[in-house]
Amino acid sequence: MCDKHNQNNCFEHIPSGLPPITVNCIVNGEKVHAVVDPTMTLLNFLRLELKLFGTKEGCGEGECGACTIIMNREPVNSCLILAVEAEGANILTVEGLANDNEISILQQEFIKKDALQCGFCTPGMLMSARALLDRQPDPSIEEVQEALAGNFCRCTGYIPIIDAVLSAAKREREELK
Numbered sequence: 001m002c003d004k005h006n007q008n009n010c011f012e013h014i015p016s017g018l019p020p021i022t023v024n025c026i027v028n029g030e031k032v033h034a035v036v037d038p039t040m041t042l043l044n045f046l047r048l049e050l051k052l053f054g055t056k057e058g059c060g061e062g063e064c065g066a067c068t069i070i071m072n073r074e075p076v077n078s079c080l081i082l083a084v085e086a087e088g089a090n091i092l093t094v095e096g097l098a099n100d101n102e103i104s105i106l107q108q109e110f111i112k113k114d115a116l117q118c119g120f121c122t123p124g125m126l127m128s129a130r131a132l133l134d135r136q137p138d139p140s141i142e143e144v145q146e147a148l149a150g151n152f153c154r155c156t157g158y159i160p161i162i163d164a165v166l167s168a169a170k171r172e173r174e175e176l177k
């Protein structure tokens with residue numbers, strides 16, 4: 001564990017001292033208006049300002065996918081994006097997957113297929129998978145593997161995760177019939 005992660009608040013944002021900038025965006029269907037430090041990442045904005053702790057910080061440098069969210073229909077690493085770059089964006093985080101307090105089919109399939117153990121990678125996996133299923137409702141195994149290639153899991157293994165995504169795709173297609 002690195003020194004950063006031994007501290008109480010390892011994801012603290014250090015203010016730059018630069019003039020704050022206004023950001024207007026939509027997060028999980030809600031309009032958000034905020035004034036932020038121009039150096040704050042979108043990941044820190046979601047977690048520290050909006051208190052949406054579902055999105056995780058792993059590496060903080062675009063390697064692990066734990067911080068994946070959907071921005072303007074594309075899966076992105078929120079640790080690599082500044083909050084100010086979200087101006088006008090439509091953002092979906094893992095908190096936005098459930099409907100009326102019922103978890104989504106995709107989340108249900110992750111549970112059914114035992115596609116998580118510690119769960120740290122799960123929000124990022126879910127968002128990469130959601131973005132895939134939104135553009136390709138009937139993906140092949142290879143397409144699922146490719147969509148999840150930027151998301152690392154260190155405890156479950158990838159087979160149940162891929163199974164869960166394929167199974168969710170099937171159920172979602174059946175629901176649309």
Ligand code: FES
Nearest residue numbers: 058059060065079
């Ligand atoms: S925390 Fe963003 S990719 Fe690892």
Ligand code: FES
Nearest residue numbers: 117119121153154
């Ligand atoms: S479930 Fe633990 S890292 Fe994926």
